Amino acid sequence: MEKRVIGVTELALRDAHQSLMATRMALEDMQGACADIDAAGFWSVECWGGATFDACIRFLNEDPWERLRTFRKLMPQSRLQMLLRGQNLLGYRHYADDVVDAFVEKSAENGMDVYRVFDALNDVRNVQRSIAAVKRAGKHAQGTLCYTVSPLHTVQGYVQLARDLVDLGCDSLCLKDMAALLRPQPAYDIVKAIKTELGQQTRVHVHCHSTTGVTLVSLMKAIEAGADVVDTAISSLSLGPGHNPTESLVEMLEGTPYTTALDKERLSRVKDHFAAVRPRYTAFMSAITGVETEIFDSQIPGGMISNMESQLRQQGAGDRLKEVLAEVPRVREDAGYPPLVTPSSQIVGTQAVFNVLMGKYRVLTGEFADLALGYYGRNTGPVKQEVVLAAQAQARKDPITLRPADLIPNEFARLRDEAAALEGFGGSEEDVLTYAMFPGVAPGFFKTRPEGPKNVGKDPTQAEAERKAGAPGADALRIPIRYEVKVGGKTHSVQVEPA
C-alpha cells in the first residue's frame, strides 16, 4: 500500500526560538544548520515574522532583510515561509494598502515563498489585501483560521471562514492553534469538515503549540482527517510553550498509512546543532518547561498571565491576580469572544486589569475602545452595548463596520520621506518598510547598523559567572510598552509586553 506523504513545516528558525527564548537567536547561530534543514525534505521552512523582525533591529543589530537573503542563499531548495499579520503586516497597527503591497512585493523579491496570513479576529477583510498581493507576486498565499474556543466558535464557523479564504484565492489554509487549545477531536472534526465541504484538494496545514501536552495527538487526528502539512520544531528546540518535536512526528507515523519522507540523518544533525546552541540563550528561556493544561478552563495563555502579574505588581496589587483571572473571560465575552492572540490577548488582559483596579469599564484603554468600536475589525460576536457606549464616550469615536484600513489613506510616500530623514537610512524600499513597521526602533537601528550584528547569546560558563557576580539578567533587556492613564488626577502606569 502506498503511504500518503505528510508535509512538514520546520519551525526552528522562527516560531520555535520565538516561543522558547524570546526570539533572541542570532542568524549566526542558525547558519550552521541551514544546509541540513535544506536537504531534510521539509515542505517549507518558517524563518521570518513580526517578532523575529522586531528582535533583529531591537536587540540583535541585525538587518532582517539581510537575514532573509541569507536564508534564501543557504536554503536554495526550500520554500521559505513567513507569518504575516494581515493588514498589520509585522507591526502593531493597520497599514494603508500601498504599504501592504510594497511589503509583500519586497519580501517576495528578497526570497519569501509562502505567506501565512492571519488576522487576530479572523476578519477576512483584514487579510484580503495581503493575500491579493501575494498572488500578484506569484507566491503561495496561505489563509489562516485562528483557532479558539468559545460558545460562538463552531466547526461550521471554521468551515465558513475556510470557504471565505479559499474564495480570496488562497493556495492553502492553516488551522493555527497558538495557545495549544486544539484537542484531538476538534482537530479531526474541523479538518474533516473542510475536506468534505470544500473538496479534498483543499490544502490544509495545521500549526499547534505544545503547551498543554495534547497537540501531537491532535496532529495525528488531523492527519487521519486528511491534513496535508503539519508544523513541528526540531526536538532540541521543542516542547514547553514551543511545538511538538519533528523527530517524534516522524516516529509517530511509522507503521501507519502515512509518512513524512524526512531524512532522519539530517534531522539528527539539525538537532545536534541546536542542542549545542540552546544553552547560550538560557537567560532568555521561558520559565515554563513542562505542561500547562489550566488554559483549557481559564482561556488565558501562559504568557498573558505573566504579563498581568507584572502589571499588577507595579500597581502594588500583586494579590489581586485571582480577581483578574476571573475577569478575563468576562471581558472576552463582552468583547464578542475574540481569539486570544497578539494583539487581542494583551488588549483583553490589560482591560481586565483596569476593571479590577479601577472599576468595571470606568477606564478603557485606547486599544480596548478601538476593539469594541470595530477599529480592529469585525468581532466574532456582538460587543456588549454598555461597553460600546463607554468606548464611544471615552474615545470620542463612533463605531465602524467598514474594513478598518479603508480609513487609512496611502502612506508609503510619507513614510519614505520620514525614513529618508533618518541618520543611517540606506535609501532602499526595504529600509522604508523597516521604518514603517517599527518607527520607534528603526531610527536607532539605522544608526547602529554599521557596527554589525550583536549576538546576545552567551557561553554558558560566562553566563554562570555573571549570574554569580549578580549581573543584571535578561529581563532588564526587555522593552515593554507603557500606558499612562489618569483617573481622578492620579496617574496610573501600566506596562504591557508582547506575549
Add this chain to the structure above:
Amino acid sequence: MEKRVIGVTELALRDAHQSLMATRMALEDMQGACADIDAAGFWSVECWGGATFDACIRFLNEDPWERLRTFRKLMPQSRLQMLLRGQNLLGYRHYADDVVDAFVEKSAENGMDVYRVFDALNDVRNVQRSIAAVKRAGKHAQGTLCYTVSPLHTVQGYVQLARDLVDLGCDSLCLKDMAALLRPQPAYDIVKAIKTELGQQTRVHVHCHSTTGVTLVSLMKAIEAGADVVDTAISSLSLGPGHNPTESLVEMLEGTPYTTALDKERLSRVKDHFAAVRPRYTAFMSAITGVETEIFDSQIPGGMISNMESQLRQQGAGDRLKEVLAEVPRVREDAGYPPLVTPSSQIVGTQAVFNVLMGKYRVLTGEFADLALGYYGRNTGPVKQEVVLAAQAQARKDPITLRPADLIPNEFARLRDEAAALEGFGGSEEDVLTYAMFPGVAPGFFKTRPEGPKNVGKDPTQAEAERKAGAPGADALRIPIRYEVKVGGKTHSVQVEPA
C-alpha cells in the same frame, strides 16, 4: 451517547519520581498529596516497587513497609499498586518459591491491592509463582508484556504471551513500554489483537514512558483499540524520561467517545503539591528533559548510554562510545533479543563494553554468561552457539532449560536466621524480607532505623548556596555496583548503576 470510562493509574508516587529524580522522594514530601490523589478517581495508585524499596533503606532511612502502611492509611479508597519483578521480587536475583510466597503475603497484609508482575525476558515461568501467590491472597494479579522491538517480536508473539498470562489466572494484562518505544500503530495493533483473540473482557492496561515524545499518541490509539486503563503521572512530575501528564490525558479525551472521569480540581491540587516539592530534588534530576528519539534506531535506552559512558571513562576509553553503541545491537542479537530493561539492559550494555575493550566475548561477565545459559530464563530467540560455548567455558556451568527457580531450595528459614543475627532486626517477617531483598543494605538500615527518616530533598536556596560553595553533588551519593575482572593478570574494574 454514553462515553466509555478509561481508568487511569497515577504514577507520581513510584515510577514518576523514580524516572525523574532517581527515586529520592521522601514519604514526607508525598503525604500532603495523598488525600487529593485518593479522591481524584484513579483506577489505581502505583506507589511501591523495587527501586522505591531500595532507595528507602539505602538513602532515606525510611522503612518501606511503614511507607506502604502509611499510603494504605492515607488513601483508604484507592487500589494501591506495585511493580514486582516476578521471581526476582524486588531484588536482583531469583528467589526460592517460599520467599516469593512470603513476600506477596506480607505485602498484601500491609495493604497492597494490585500486583503488576513482570519478567525481563517475558518468560512466564518466572512470574507464575508470584501470580499464584497474589491470587491466593485475594488480590489483583496483573501479568505484564514487556514491549520491545526486534525481528522476533511480533503482534502474534505478544498475543501468545497474553494468552499464557491469562491462563495463569491473571486478572488483567499490562503492555509495558519502559523505553518509550511503543509507537501508535503497534499500540493499536497489539491491544486490538488481544481484545479480538482473547475476548473483549480481557482487561488491558498500557504503561508508557514519554522519552521519545510519541507515546501519548500511542495511549490514544491503545484506547481506540479498547485499552481499559492507561498509566500517567501528574504534570508537575511528568515528561522527559518519565511519563505522559495525567491532565493532558484528561483533556485529550474531551469530545471523544472516551472519558477519564477524573476530578480536575483534585488533579490541580496534586499538581501544585508536586510543583512545590520538585525543586527540592533538583540535584537528583535526570539531565534529559526534552525528547530523545534516537532509541528507535539504537535500541539503547538513554540511561544505559550514560552508564556505558561512565564505564568507558573509568577505563580511560571515553572515546570508544561509538564502537560500544554499535556493539550493543549485536550483543543483543547474539543473546536472543532480550528486551532491554533492568537487569537485561545492564547485562547487555556491560558485555558490549567488555567486547570493545577486551575483544569479542574474550571475557564474559558472570551475569552475561548466566543470561546466555538460561539462568535468567528462556530467551526470546536462540543464543548464538559461540556465545553459549564461551559462557560454558568461562562460567563452568551447563545451559539449563528448566525454570531457574527450580534450582533454588527453600530459603526463608535460613534468611530469617541470618536477619535475626543483625543489630536492629525487629523480629518481623517484613524485616526478614527487607534483608532478603537487599542483604548488602539492610544491615546498615536496621542499625540506623531508630534515627528516623532522612529527607535528602533540599530547599532550593540552600542547595544553590552549597553548589556555589562547591559542596559535593548528588552523584557522590550514588552507590554503583562494581565488577572486578582479571584478564591476563590485570584487574579491570567496571562500574554499573541501575538504569
